[in-house]
Amino acid sequence: MEKNLAHIALFAALIAVLGLVPKIDLISGVPITAQSMGIMLCGTVLGAKRGALAVLLFLALVAVGLPLLSGGRGGLGVFASPSVGFLIGFPVAAFVAGLIVERWTATVGIAAFAGAFIGGIIVLYAFGIPGMAVMLDKSMVEAAALATPFLPGDLIKAGLAALITQGIAQMRPGALLSRPQA
Amino acid sequence: MLTLTSPVETWAHPLPAGAKLLALCGFTVVLFALKTPALLALAAGGVAAIIAVCGRDFAQTSLRLLGPLWFFSTVVGLWHVWLGDIPGGAVVILRMVTAVAAANFVTMTTRLSDMIAVIERLCRPLARVGLQPKTLALAVALVIRFIPVMLQRMAQIRESWRARSHRRPGWRVMLPATLAALDDADRVADALRARGGSG
Numbered sequence: 001m002e003k004n005l006a007h008i009a010l011f012a013a014l015i016a017v018l019g020l021v022p023k024i025d026l027i028s029g030v031p032i033t034a035q036s037m038g039i040m041l042c043g044t045v046l047g048a049k050r051g052a053l054a055v056l057l058f059l060a061l062v063a064v065g066l067p068l069l070s071g072g073r074g075g076l077g078v079f080a081s082p083s084v085g086f087l088i089g090f091p092v093a094a095f096v097a098g099l100i101v102e103r104w105t106a107t108v109g110i111a112a113f114a115g116a117f118i119g120g121i122i123v124l125y126a127f128g129i130p131g132m133a134v135m136l137d138k139s140m141v142e143a144a145a146l147a148t149p150f151l152p153g154d155l156i157k158a159g160l161a162a163l164i165t166q167g168i169a170q171m172r173p174g175a176l177l178s179r180p181q182a
Numbered sequence: 183m184l185t186l187t188s189p190v191e192t193w194a195h196p197l198p199a200g201a202k203l204l205a206l207c208g209f210t211v212v213l214f215a216l217k218t219p220a221l222l223a224l225a226a227g228g229v230a231a232i233i234a235v236c237g238r239d240f241a242q243t244s245l246r247l248l249g250p251l252w253f254f255s256t257v258v259g260l261w262h263v264w265l266g267d268i269p270g271g272a273v274v275i276l277r278m279v280t281a282v283a284a285a286n287f288v289t290m291t292t293r294l295s296d297m298i299a300v301i302e303r304l305c306r307p308l309a310r311v312g313l314q315p316k317t318l319a320l321a322v323a324l325v326i327r328f329i330p331v332m333l334q335r336m337a338q339i340r341e342s343w344r345a346r347s348h349r350r351p352g353w354r355v356m357l358p359a360t361l362a363a364l365d366d367a368d369r370v371a372d373a374l375r376a377r378g379g380s381g
Binding site for chain 2: 001002003005006007008009010011012013014016017020021034037041045057058060061063064065066067068071073074075076077078079080081082135136137138142146160163164167168171172175
């Protein structure tokens with residue numbers, strides 16, 4: 001019980017920190033923060049349930065007015081902005097990412113990449129794009145075009161999330177809660 | 183940085199948080215029902231007036247919080263100019279800016295403790311499935327406490343990287359940072375258990 005609570009709370013803090021830390025320069029000129037990688041890591045490291053709960057806790061703190069989203073955004077306003085679909089998709093993305101790492105018996109690195117990709121990109125965009133379409137009164141295709149510039153960065157983040165998850169599996173196998181040791 | 187609540191005391195600060203949130207929900211629903219630029223401009227003007235009444239500093243902060251919308255406003259604006267559908271673009275942009283400004287107004291005029299109290303009240307039914315309100319409060323406190331701790335450690339990891347290499351740290355600091363978060367979680371769990379558990 002205490003272990004679950006501590007992991008959920010500390011990973012919620014990790015998501016926040018990844019949004020506050022200066023952008024990681026992956027592609028020159030495109031400022032991307034690591035926040036969505038934090039969402040992926042919640043799932044691939046903590047597993048489906050704990051990962052989703054960590055993300056929900058993080059979103060609750062954003063909603064009550066802490067400026068923890070990347071770029072120092074926060075408060076209720078972000079839930080009325082065009083990005084609302086992505087916010088709703090965050091916990092689902094972490095859940096799916098965690099589920100894949102838990103259920104698929106492939107090597108940790110491969111399962112984590114699949115989880116981060118399917119959860120953190122496909123599922124997340126499946127929420128985010130309709131959200132933008134509704135909020136901006138645009139068609140799905142137009143909204144999808146608006147999201148495309150972020151795709152390369154998110155692909156890199158999925159790769160990094162997989163590398164980090166694999167690194168944890170190698171250095172501290174017991175700490176990878178998504179893959180409980182038999 | 184710690185909270186978005188405005189230090190400028192306004193007329194809306196003493197109002198109960200629940201009432202403000204309900205009013206915000208109602209306002210947003212109405213906003214999405216309005217379809218003409220004129221009516222939306224009226225709503226936008228109303229919100230602007232409410233913000234302006236609260237003074238210059240307050241208004242400036244409100245404006246700064248709308249900053250992230252520039253990207254969407256510009257893209258949608260240009261798109262509609264290209265389509266030749268100016269009123270349609272005006273509807274989308276006015277609605278978006280007004281909805282976000284109104285929501286930010288509630289955030290700026292409500293204290294963090296009042297907001298957390300609302301969340302706790304909303305989560306009370308969850309006690310039946312095992313989520314005790316005090317567990318939630320503990321989790322919230324842990325997150326707020328550990329954000330500065332983790333930021334500091336991230337800076338330390340970067341510094342020690344720089345001491346060892348002339349290359350930039352980049353993403354490589356992420357693995358030690360995540361490992362440190364996992365170790366912290368174990369220690370926090372032990373500490374909670376040693377103090378009588380979390381619930």
